[in-house]
Amino acid sequence: MADVKGLIRNHAIVVGGAHAGLLAARVLAQHFDRVTIVERDRLGPDTTFRAGVPQGYHPHFLLARGAQIIAELFPGLLEEIAESGSPFYDYGDNFRLKFPSGWTPKTVTGIRIQGFSRPFLEQRIRARVLDLDNVALIDGFTADRLLFDDPTGAVAGLAGRDTAGxxxxxxxDAVVVATGRGSKLEQWLRSAGRPVPPAKSIDVKVSYTSRLYQGPPDDGWKVTFAYxxxxxxxxxxGVLELExxxxxxxxxxxxxEGCPPEExxxxxxxxxxPFPEMADYIAGHEPMSDLHRFVDHGDWWxxxxxxxxxxxxxxxAGDALCRFNPIYAQGLTVAALHARALATTLGRGGGARDYHRRAARxxxxxxxxxxxxxxxxxxxxGAGLLARLSHWHLGRVITRMSEDADLxxxxxxxxxxxxxxGTLSTPTVLWRLARRPGSPVQRQG
Ligand SMILES: Cc1cc2nc3c(=O)[nH]c(=O)nc-3n(C[C@H](O)[C@H](O)[C@H](O)COP(=O)(O)OP(=O)(O)OC[C@H]3O[C@@H](n4cnc5c(N)ncnc54)[C@H](O)[C@@H]3O)c2cc1C
Incomplete structure (x- = not known):
């Protein structure tokens, strides 16, 4: 396949066969003759929890925008997932969040979501991608170096080792690096004598301890969570119902305020x-896994x-480009936005620069x-005026929304x-926030 003005489109490699890599491969398959995914883990049709994605042992909530993009890339996939045990539900009607100022209200929002584990979603996306005629997987292969074309400086491929060394x-002709938060891209660029991009980062130590259990929550809510x-x-x-x-x-x-590693x-x-539901749930249900712990360090771009x-x-693409404090549940959706940026770029005959500008937006x-x-x-x-103002504004919204379903x-x-x-800063919303100040989001009692 010849490109209009951007990339030559014979063979593309995706490094990393997890969420971002699979979505990128799906997009590339429409524009390149051949796509090869290389992944360090061994992957079979039944592979779920695995070493290369240690965060997969923790809840992964897929935001509605991410679900929309996945539905566009893989028509019928979310319905298939619903039939195999993760039905759709309305966010406001089934998902309750506890803030110090109160619970989110029970109300129909029209936002359709599903609950499933990270490996469950990945397994189904992987099956769809590997079903494409021009996509191949080389698993058990760890990439350790990029190859470049001498006169042009363009990427020319990669080198790595299989499990036998x-x-x-x-x-x-193109390499998509989707190697997640442990990405070695900077190291690869440095050792090839190429410039390394600067990065923005915010250091926040976040720790998670999670465990899988048999049985849905007893109280009828799909999710009960203190934020x-x-x-x-x-x-x-809190507790989240999965597949x-x-x-x-x-x-x-x-x-x-570290999370506990012990039982x-x-x-x-x-x-x-500040509620008994999680303690009651874990006391009354059978664990299906060990406790898993993950310590993360905030945001990096x-x-x-x-x-x-x-x-x-x-x-x-994905976490190798931009990763977030996991508490905001944004990573899967941002990786989907990157896949969309890639589709637009390739659809318009663009190259790496166009893609990275779109992915940044x-x-x-x-x-x-x-x-x-x-x-x-x-x-x-370390916060500037904008960050302080947005945080203050968000605090007002959160304080008021337990009694204001529209908010x-x-x-x-x-x-x-x-x-x-901007949806939270229209004149009507600002007027409502100004009219009844409410008490600020306070220290947890
Ligand atoms: C504790 C925790 C909870 C989270 N919760 C949520 C949530 O609720 N919602 C949400 O949207 N996001 C959440 N995230 C973020 C989410 O996990 C990431 O955004 C997402 O996994 C990014 O996918 P990725 O494919 O870029 O990277 P990864 O999922 O990390 O995958 C990278 C892949 O690359 C492979 N790989 C790495 N190096 C090489 C190499 N050299 N050669 C070959 N293969 C390689 C790995 O084996 C792996 O398969 C959470 C993150 C954490 C840490």
Whole structure:
């Protein structure tokens, strides 16, 4: 296949066969003759939880915007998932969040979502992608170096090793790096003598302890969850229903409010939450897994779009490009937005630079939403006026929305990336917020 003006489109390689890599491969398959996914883990049709995606042992809530893009890329997939044990439900009617100022109201929002584990979703997307005639998988293969074309500086492929340590090189016209939060791209660029993009980062220590259980929550809600909120509410958690009547219990802590690695402390943590549902649930249900712990360090965004010199054909997607504090549940959706940016770029005959500009635009709002809260954990010392104002405004919205179903619906549309943050700043909303101030989001009692 010949490209109009951007990339040569014979062979593309995707490094990393998880969420972002699979979505990218689906898009590339429409524009390249051949697509090869290389993945360090061994992957079979039944593979679910795996070493290469350690965060998969923790709840992964897919926002409605991410679900919409997945439905566009894989028609019928979400219905198939619903039939195999993850029915659709309305966000406001079935998902309750506890803030210090109260619960979110029970109301129909029109936002359709599903509950499933991260590996369950990935397994189904993987089956669809590997069913495409021009997509191949090389699993058990760890990429360790990029190859570049000498005269042009464009990417020319990669080299890596299989599980027996045998080295192999693969040539390609484009390489998409989707290697997640452990990405070695910077190292690969440095050792090839190429410039490394600058990065923005916000350091927030977040820890999760999660466990899979048999049986849905007893109270009829699909999700009951106490949310953390900067700067004082550093402890959260709850129970989320997943596929086929399983559920996950999660304890979440910010900073030194670390989550418990031990059984007894896990129960004590649940008992310390401002509602009894999580403690009752874990006391009354059969665990299906060990306790899993994950410690994360906030937000990080590689500024590839600012690079004047960047190898043609080298594209970065998902967490390898931009990753967020997981408490905001944005990563799967942002990776889907990156896939959409790739589809638009390839559809218009663009190259790496066009793609990275589009991916940056797609990442900006989630970044601002995450960073304006995360900059406030240390009391807002590193926060500028914009972050302080947005956080203050969000605090007012959260305080008021437990008694204002329309305000909650607007909050949910923004949270699910179905509307921009402006939805919470229209003159009507500002007037309602100004009229009845409500008490601020306070320290958890
Ligand atoms: C605790 C936790 C909870 C989260 N909860 C949510 C949530 O509720 N909702 C949400 O949307 N997001 C959530 N996220 C974020 C989400 O996990 C990521 O955004 C998402 O996994 C990104 O997908 P990815 O494909 O970019 O990376 P990953 O899922 O990390 O996948 C990277 C893949 O690359 C492979 N790989 C890595 N290096 C190589 C190599 N050298 N060669 C070959 N293969 C390689 C790995 O084996 C893996 O398969 C959470 C994250 C964490 C840490």
């Amino acid at each position: 045998v080295e192999r090189s693969l040539s390609a 953390v909120y900067a700067p004082h509410v550093r402890r959260g958690g 086929s009547g399983t559920s996950m219990a999660l304890a979440m802590g910010i900073g030194e 007894k402390q896990f129960s004590e943590f649940a008992e310390s939450l 590689s500024q590839v779009h600012r690079m004047r010199r960047w190898p043609e054909g080298l594209l970065v 797609a990442s900006l709002t989630p970044w601002l939403m995450a960073s304006s809260s995360d900059l406030m954990w240390d009391g807002g010392r 909650f619906r607007r909050f949910a549309l923004v949270q699910h990336m179905l509307s921009g943050p």
